Structure formats: C-alpha cells, structure tokens
Amino acid sequence: MTLTHDEIVALPKVLLHDHLDGGLRPETLIELAAEIGHELPTTNPEELARTFAENANSGDLVRYLEAFAHTTAVMQSEANLRRVAREAVVDLAADGVIYAELRYAPEQHVSGGLDLQEVVEAVQAGIEEGIAEAAEAGHGIRAAALLDAMRHLDRSAEIAALAIVNRDRCCVGFDIAGPELGFPASNHAPAFAALRAAHMPVTIHAGEADGVDSVSDALFHGARRLGHGVRIHEDIDGFDGDEPVLGVVARHALDQQIPLECCPTSNVQTAAAPSIEDHPMHALRDLGFAVTVNTDNRLVSGVSMSGEFGVLVEAGWTKEDLLEATLAAAWGAFLPYEERGDLAELILEGFGIEL
Template sequence: MTAPRIDTDTLRRLPKAVLHDHLDGSLRPATVVELAAEAGHRLPTTDPDELAAWFVAAAGSGDLVRYIATFDHTLAVLQSREGLLRTAEEYVLDLAADGVVYAEVRYAPELMVRDGLTLREVVESVQEGLAAGMARAAAAGTPVRVGTLLCGMRMFERTREIADLAVAHRDAGVVGFDIAGAEDGFPPADHLAAFEHLRRESVPFTVHAGEAHGLPSIHQAVQVCGAQRIGHGVRLTEDIVDGTPGRLASWVRDRRIALEMCPTSNLRTGCVASIAEHPITALKELGFRVTLNTDGRLVSGTTMTREMSLLVEEAGWTAEDLRTVTVNAVKSAFVPFDERRALIEDVVLPGYAAALRSSPRT
C-alpha cells in the first residue's frame, strides 16, 4: 500500500533539526545586495531575484570548486560587525519561519577578518546576532535553539588556532568545531593537532569527508581524527556491497556516527545524479544514523521544507522517515544530553503528532 502524500503546508509545520548549514551560504539575497553596496563589492547582479538564481546556477555547475567559489560574494559582505550582526539575526529568523527548532550553524572566522576584525570580534558579533534572532523568534512563538560550529579551513594553517577559539567560546554559544574547504588533496589528518586539542578539552567536532574524496577521507575522519559526525559522507556507500557494510561502514553505523547528509547540495555539486538515487535513503534503510541538512540555503536554493518535500516526492519518504532523521539529528547534536532529550520528548515528537493529525494527507 502506498503511503499517503504529505502536503507542503504540513511539511513546513513539522519540527526540524539541521546540523550542517553554513552561515556564509545562507544569506538573504536582498541582504547581500544591500551589504555589497555598502562595502563597495561588485555582484553579478543587484536584483535580488536574479542574484538568487545566479547563486543556484553557479552552485549547480556540478563542480565542487566552483560551488565553493560562490562564497566569494557572500564573504565579501561578512567582513564588518554590522554585516555579521544582521546576517546572523536574519539566519535565525529564516530558520524559525521554516519550522526549524534546533540548528547548528557553521562558519570560518578566519575568512571574515579581511577588513580588520579580530577572530574574537567575529565570533562575538555572530553570537550577538544569533542571540538577537533567537530572542525575536521566541517572542514570536517560534523558538529555535542555535549552536555554533567554528570551521578551520583545511587548505590553510590556522585550524589549531580556530580550535583554540572554539574552546575559548564553548560557554558562549559555540558547541563544536569542523574543518571545511576543498576536500580533495587536503586530508583531515593534516590537522591532527587541532583534533587532539579539542579531545583534551572535551569539545566535540565533525569533519567534512566523503564528498569530493572517498573512503580514505572518511577513514581518516573517524579512525585517525576521532570525529563524532561526518559532514556529507555520501561516498561511504563505496564500502557497502549488495547491502552489506564493509569494515569502515560498519564502524560508522555501529558506533552511531551521524552522517550530515545534504541531498540538494550534493546534486548541485555533481556528487549524485538525482534525489531519488541519493545514498541517504539506502543508508537510512540500512540503519545508519543519517540526518537531513541544507548545507547552504542560498547557494543551493533550498530550505529544510524543500529537502523534505524532495525526499517525499522523489524517494518515497514517509512522515515516519522524516521523524526518524529529525530525531537522529537531535540525538547527535553537540549540546548536553538533557537538552537533546527535552527537544525530542517535548518538541519534536509532539510537534510531529500535532502536525500529522491536522494534515490533509492524500
């Protein structure tokens, strides 16, 4: 029997949790236009709708390097305290409007110091903007909890310094660490000093792996560096034959290492051929702890509601599947156990029950 279809309005109301979302990939197009004018930065177009379409087209070239290059325009408007405050606040409000109740936003402070801000000033400005957004969302009756992941760029030499920054701000809204940037040719183990420092200081971390590079990248992330989560991880399927996980895939599944999967982003960068064929479905069915994410809402032209809708329409997902990946995300969040349990028991599960009771499913 075919599962009933879930309409878009119901999907929007469902409580959502996102673990993999880049601040510099999730700005409002109109905000980019306004801040770029103030900064004297030239954009491909100053029409917000045209700019949004340009980002999606550039990101959808099928080339991860070109995808990353789109961030040149967003980073150009994130070099001032005012730009960081505004975009961080708007980031939270956009999440709340999409039904997100828990999120982790990530960004690389070292990319936001070109105009004189210090690393500490960048972090403090972003946290102030996020706090303002959370206060406004709560006042509007749509509370969302947002934690921050600081990214070290794997192509550069500051990951240990950024790890120090994460440790210093772990009681001020920073909940973890990540390494980002071009994956191929820049293995995670090159940054082992940063990961060892984070482990000593009990700060959790995730690693971008298994997107542009394959199993060796995932192996280093989890076996050498000790990552608690994997950013993307789509190529883990290379260690699964006829539905049977190999040693590395079994290690990831058995230890409940979460996979931060981003279907539309992977489609844009050419990692997968279609949403229907995206590994998230097969990995979910094999019992891996998969989570659903947006990666960059502006550059991928997506939202969490859209990601859910695509999986329902093109991969046959049910409400139960969506609830599973949402619970998976909260279970794997880098916040204390009591907070995670409360979010699941008091927000996610009741929210799903209420939304689906009132859903005109067909």
C-alpha cells in the first residue's frame, strides 16, 4: 500500500547527515542578506529556492556550490547563527524528525569576529531554543551538533580539539567535509589520532566524489559512519547481480554494519548515483548494509526528510523498508547505547509496531 504524504510526514525520522549552512529558510536568507547588504540572485523566497534547486540539478558543481557562498555570508554573527540553528530544529521537528545531528564547519563562521568557541556556543543556543519552540508546537525532537573540518584546509586538529572540549555539552561527533577527491582523510591523520585517543565518534564524507580507496581510508582513520558512502558498491563484483562478491572494504562495512549516510536526491545531483530509481542504496539495502536516509542540504537541494522518504516510496520502498533504514540511523546515532535503545522504541511505536 502506497503511503500518503501526510502518513510519511507523521512517521518518526532520524537524520544523521544535514548541513546547517545548506538548510536555511529562503525567507531568512533573504532577510539576513538584506541586513548585511549581501546580494542574492533574487529576493523572492519561492524564486530563490527554485534557483538553488535548479542549480543543484544542473550537473554543474560550480553552480551547485554557489548557494553556500550566500548562506555562509549571513552566518557570521552570534544572532544569525542562533536563528539559523533554531529554525533548522523547528523545521525538522515539524517534518517528523525526532533526532537530528546538525553538522557545520566552525571555521567558516569566523569572518564576522567570532572565535571558534563562540560559534559553537551560538549554534548550541539556537539548537536548544529550537527544541523548546518545537515542544511548544507539540513536536518532540532531540538535536545535537557535529563539527566539520574542511578537508582541503589545515585546521582539522584545531576543530577536533574543539569537538572534544565540547563533547559533554553539545558536540556529539566530528567530520571532515568539502572536496573529497584529492583530499583524503589521511591528510588529517593527527586530528583522527587525537579523536581516537579521546574516544570521540567520527563520521567521514567518503564514497561520494571518490571511490573505494576513499572509503577504505575513512574506515582506517576511525569512521564509525560513512558520509554518503554510496560508491562502496564499486567494491562489489556483480553488484545488482544474483551472486555478488564483496571486496575487503565492502565486507568490512557490511559485517561491522557501518551506517551509510545516503542522501538520495543530493547523491543524484552530485553524480554519486545515476537516478533515484537506480540509486545503489536500494541494492545495498537488499544486501544487508546499514543504509540510512538523509537530506544533506535541505535548501540547496530542495528537499526534506519527508520528501526523501516520498521519492524512495515512489521508487518501490515499503513502510518496512523505511522502518529498517530509520532503525539503522537510530542505532548509528552518536548517542549512548541506552539512549539509542530509547530512540529505537520511539521509532517502533511511531511506525505502529507493538512492543
């Protein structure tokens, strides 16, 4: 039975891969840009959202990345960071998300005079305000921050230390983002060594713009999850066939149930997948990989969690498939074991499974 839009929105969702600077409300971006005199392609909210989505779907990476120059431009003050984080949490809660990890790169938000710690505190304040506002609207959500270092730059050790210092208050993990091809995780080995020594959870963008070697490198440096990870299928002989043979990297990811932070629409836009219908995540799910569903960049890609669930349903996913992916996300969340169990119980209840 096909799920309706309202039924999909009502389902509890877990979001592990969502970039804060990729998910602003278009109205907010327009308002904040006007305050600082930053020029946007248009000041009509619908047109702006459509422009970003068209750029994302153009197949032109330069056009896709244009949006981030606009969004980060307005995210350089304490007040603006708080607002963006608060609205992100409120919007996700209204879409049925009950747990979200919002990732951002503190080093991209210091041009207005904030230091790295002030950036972290501003985002955390916004997250807490968003949780409270969502609760007032009748939407329960838990949200946390995940700090990115830019993989083509040289501040990863500093950002890793920042994540470790803030782990007890707000930061649940660390990631490296930015251009994957040509900038392997091994370039940031000292940061990952420090994170391992502190037992800090790590997810690494890998298997999106580069292949199996990038995934292998990420796993070697301690990734507990893979950001996107979809190109791990390149390590499977006979993928989509009757008797696929897994390579060493794919076998490790399967056996250890390393969550793949798949972002269906974004993966198509960045050519990590040919289409939603032919996305590798379908076959990876069938092989038993820990496939999860994520948004990546809600504004830039023109998506929502419910929308991503919807396109997967159109591609043949059942309610049971969505439940499996949501539970995989819950167990892959950077939360204590007991709290992941509580999250899984909420999901089962929300999907109508009697405990």
